[in-house]
Amino acid sequence: MAPDLIGCHLVSRNGKDDLLWGVIVETEAYSQLEPACHGFSRRTSSNETLFGEPGNFYIYRTYGIYHCINVVTDKPEWASGVLLRAIALPNEQERVAAGPGLLARRFGLDITHDRRPVSVENGLWLTSRSSEENVQEIVNTTRIGITKAKDLPWRWYLQKSRSVSKRAKGDRKPCPEKAWRPSIGNGP
DNA sequence: TCAATGATTAGC
DNA sequence: CTAATCATTGAT
Numbered sequence: 001m002a003p004d005l006i007g008c009h010l011v012s013r014n015g016k017d018d019l020l021w022g023v024i025v026e027t028e029a030y031s032q033l034e035p036a037c038h039g040f041s042r043r044t045s046s047n048e049t050l051f052g053e054p055g056n057f058y059i060y061r062t063y064g065i066y067h068c069i070n071v072v073t074d075k076p077e078w079a080s081g082v083l084l085r086a087i088a089l090p091n092e093q094e095r096v097a098a099g100p101g102l103l104a105r106r107f108g109l110d111i112t113h114d115r116r117p118v119s120v121e122n123g124l125w126l127t128s129r130s131s132e133e134n135v136q137e138i139v140n141t142t143r144i145g146i147t148k149a150k151d152l153p154w155r156w157y158l159q160k161s162r163s164v165s166k167r168a169k170g171d172r173k174p175c176p177e178k179a180w181r182p183s184i185g186n187g188p
Numbered sequence: 189t190c191a192a193t194g195a196t197t198a199g200c
Numbered sequence: 201c202t203a204a205t206c207a208t209t210g211a212t
Contacts, residue, residue, distance in 0.1 A: 190212080191211085194207095197204090198204090199202085200201080200202085200203105
């Protein structure tokens with residue numbers, strides 16, 4: 001799911017003529033089976049969404065000040081999701097959505113949006129990838145900003161995008177192509 | 189109840 | 201490199 005979401009759009013409708021959208025250019029995968037995932041430890045009220053229905057947004061507060069946006073990807077009881085790390089806005093002049101915290105801030109999303117469905121009705125949804133050529137430029141590396149399960153190659157980003165998160169560029173070597181598809185499962 | 193930490197970012 | 205800042209977690 002994580003590489004598949006690269007090139008897709010995140011769209012937010014705040015009013016009749018108020019549409020905010022951008023191209024997802026950086027994602028990370030998290031699975032219940034590995035300790036970096038919020039669903040690795042026992043099910044609690046705070047990670048409940050991750051254990052719930054797929055197709056919902058899992059949004060949590062991090063480091064006291066920011067929020068991170070995830071898409072729940074597995075069936076109930078199978079906690080796994082995709083973290084949206086960076087989005088390229090159309091006509092982008094600045095790095096406004098480069099990094100998960102900045103992304104959430106730019107789209108005005110916080111804990112009150114947690115567990116809402118990915119849907120037009122909800123005013124927040126995803127679209128299909130605009131073109132196949134984007135896929136050719138996807139880079140696969142290990143994940144960022146975690147201390148556990150550092151070696152899993154579960155981060156993807158568009159090479160050409162200026163909007164990947166700050167630590168994303170330079171400091172990580174691309175992983176072998178065969179690592180694109182996780183070798184371990186996405187659930188128990 | 190308390191101390192430590194974190195899927196972050198900005199600033200030096 | 202560290203501060204900011206607070207929900208969550210695990211130990212006491």
